[in-house]
Amino acid sequence: MPRLKHKLNLRVVIMTITLTIMTCVVGISAITSLTELKEDYQQVKSEHFESLLAITQLKVQTNKILAATNNMFLAVNEEDLQWEDAYIADKATWATQTSQQYADNLYAYQDLLSLNSALSDQSDAISAAMTKKITLANQVLADYQDVEVYRREQLNKGNVSIAVTLDEVLLLFNPMLNNASSDSSPVAVKELISPLQSVMSAQEFQTLLALLTGTTSISVDYQAYLAQLSVVEQLKSDHKALTQSIISVIGDSGLAAQKAFLTNLTKIEEKISLRESFLYLLLLTCIIVAIILITLQTNLLRRVSLIRQVIDAGDSKNQYRIAIKGSDDISEMAKAVKGYIETILEKDQALSDNNKKLQHLVTHDDLTNIYNRRYFEIHMAQEHIRYLRYKEPYCLAMLNIDAFKAINEKYGHDIGDKVILDFTLRVDNQMRQTDVFARLSGENFILLMPRTDQGNALMLMERIRSEIIAMPTVVGEEKIEFTVSIGLMQVQEVDDIEDASQQMTFVSQALAEAKDTGRNKVSSYKSGSL
Numbered sequence: 001m002p003r004l005k006h007k008l009n010l011r012v013v014i015m016t017i018t019l020t021i022m023t024c025v026v027g028i029s030a031i032t033s034l035t036e037l038k039e040d041y042q043q044v045k046s047e048h049f050e051s052l053l054a055i056t057q058l059k060v061q062t063n064k065i066l067a068a069t070n071n072m073f074l075a076v077n078e079e080d081l082q083w084e085d086a087y088i089a090d091k092a093t094w095a096t097q098t099s100q101q102y103a104d105n106l107y108a109y110q111d112l113l114s115l116n117s118a119l120s121d122q123s124d125a126i127s128a129a130m131t132k133k134i135t136l137a138n139q140v141l142a143d144y145q146d147v148e149v150y151r152r153e154q155l156n157k158g159n160v161s162i163a164v165t166l167d168e169v170l171l172l173f174n175p176m177l178n179n180a181s182s183d184s185s186p187v188a189v190k191e192l193i194s195p196l197q198s199v200m201s202a203q204e205f206q207t208l209l210a211l212l213t214g215t216t217s218i219s220v221d222y223q224a225y226l227a228q229l230s231v232v233e234q235l236k237s238d239h240k241a242l243t244q245s246i247i248s249v250i251g252d253s254g255l256a257a258q259k260a261f262l263t264n265l266t267k268i269e270e271k272i273s274l275r276e277s278f279l280y281l282l283l284l285t286c287i288i289v290a291i292i293l294i295t296l297q298t299n300l301l302r303r304v305s306l307i308r309q310v311i312d313a314g315d316s317k318n319q320y321r322i323a324i325k326g327s328d329d330i331s332e333m334a335k336a337v338k339g340y341i342e343t344i345l346e347k348d349q350a351l352s353d354n355n356k357k358l359q360h361l362v363t364h365d366d367l368t369n370i371y372n373r374r375y376f377e378i379h380m381a382q383e384h385i386r387y388l389r390y391k392e393p394y395c396l397a398m399l400n401i402d403a404f405k406a407i408n409e410k411y412g413h414d415i416g417d418k419v420i421l422d423f424t425l426r427v428d429n430q431m432r433q434t435d436v437f438a439r440l441s442g443e444n445f446i447l448l449m450p451r452t453d454q455g456n457a458l459m460l461m462e463r464i465r466s467e468i469i470a471m472p473t474v475v476g477e478e479k480i481e482f483t484v485s486i487g488l489m490q491v492q493e494v495d496d497i498e499d500a501s502q503q504m505t506f507v508s509q510a511l512a513e514a515k516d517t518g519r520n521k522v523s524s525y526k527s528g529s530l
Contacts, residue, residue, distance in 0.1 A: 436450075
């Protein structure tokens with residue numbers, strides 16, 4: 001018996017015995033109050049809590065689907081679109097199954113089904129529209145390069161007026177210089193090049209006309225690309241409206257389920273209050289009965305209130321400050337509710353931590369833990385855009401460990417990896433916080449130095465090269481001596497749509513010169529000399 005002294009049922013038995021001695025009416029009333037309270041709470045818990053949790057999960061998963069569809073508008077290639085399509089399909093299947101399972105608890109369930117169907121159709125439309133946009137963009141780029149090749153040929157032949165006119169034509173299709181008032185239609189392009197008839201043969205002019213305004217020319221493809229952009233913009237607007245509708249319906253479902261949950265809890269509390277009023281009238285006949293009822297009912301109210309506090313706290317930090325004591329049924333219920341919510345919070349935190357790890361893996365090299373080529377190319381493009389806007393110079397350095405293949409063959413790949421790690425650490429120690437150091441592949445590395453002129457960059461590269469020579473890498477008893485060749489350049493102004501990638505070509509040419517002229521040196525790029 002002492003083991004069970006904290007159990008709710010035993011308290012009811014003790015109360016019943018006491019009230020039977022004093023009055024059978026008090027005992028029956030108290031037992032009825034407790035039994036109804038327990039049954040009502042169990043019913044509320046079984047009917048509403050699981051559905052409330054499912055609706056919360058449905059809201060989270062639907063938000064992820066909407067985020068994925070928004071990401072489709074940012075896709076730069078068809079592979080990204082395929083990945084998002086697969087992700088959306090997987091999440092949509094789960095959301096549909098959950099919606100059907102808890103249909104009775106979902107506010108405007110038919111509307112939600114209709115909206116989910118519309119979202120599926122819209123994601124397919126977005127995928128198709130973005131695929132077409134990417135295809136058209138690639139075609140326009142190919143056309144642009146064809147015209148650029150023809151312009152350079154004319155310039156090499158001394159046809160300056162033709163080259164200048166083609167420059168004006170290309171400006172119509174340059175995404176970095178074009179504006180909404182520019183007319184890039186075939187008719188406008190034809191009018192722009194019409195003065196060239198006087199300086200070109202008829203056959204040459206027809207060739208140029210076909211290149212610029214033919215059925216598969218840059219002007220025709222560019223008009224198709226602009227039309228597709230309008231389609232994508234309309235889809236963005238439609239998707240925004242659909243997103244608001246879906247969020248509104250799911251939000252209303254969650255609020256309705258929560259309201260039903262709290263309403264039923266309120267009814268339980270109202271029943272308790274009614275029982276208290278009845279019992280207080282009977283307490284006037286006996287002080288002992290009054291003490292027993294007050295103690296028991298206050299304890300019950302406190303524990304029911306504790307459960308409500310746990311639910312109201314939700315996923316806030318206050319959840320962890322609510323202390324639950326006792327081992328009776330209501331305390332166990334409160335602990336279970338708190339446990340459910342804490343489990344959800346822990347899973348959310350674990351998911352956040354995993355996302356951070358995945359982001360690190362996407363942008364960093366596995367061996368050296370410095371940035372990888374993908375991150376560098378993105379950052380390089382951003383830096384070049386900043387240069388085009390503010391004309392603040394930056395420098396690039398491409399570094400290559402000399403004769404690295406021989407090191408691998410002599411000492412093995414494990415020691416070769418340690419050489420790469422040691423080399424990376426030395427370079428990293430010489431960098432500023434604003435510099436971006438990345439591994440391109442194998443023993444090839446690249447360093448971006450923002451707001452740096454070539455003179456300062458050259459001093460840094462010579463310092464790195466000298467340090468590599470001065471101190472070999474020590475692995476166990478082995479001392480591995482090696483050197484590094486470095487190609488260096490300050491950003492060049494080039495008349496090309498691929499300005500950022502062209503800088504990489506220049507610095508690789510400088511590295512090639514350093515390699516070809518004896519290695520273990522820094523070679524600076526000079527425009528027109530390599």
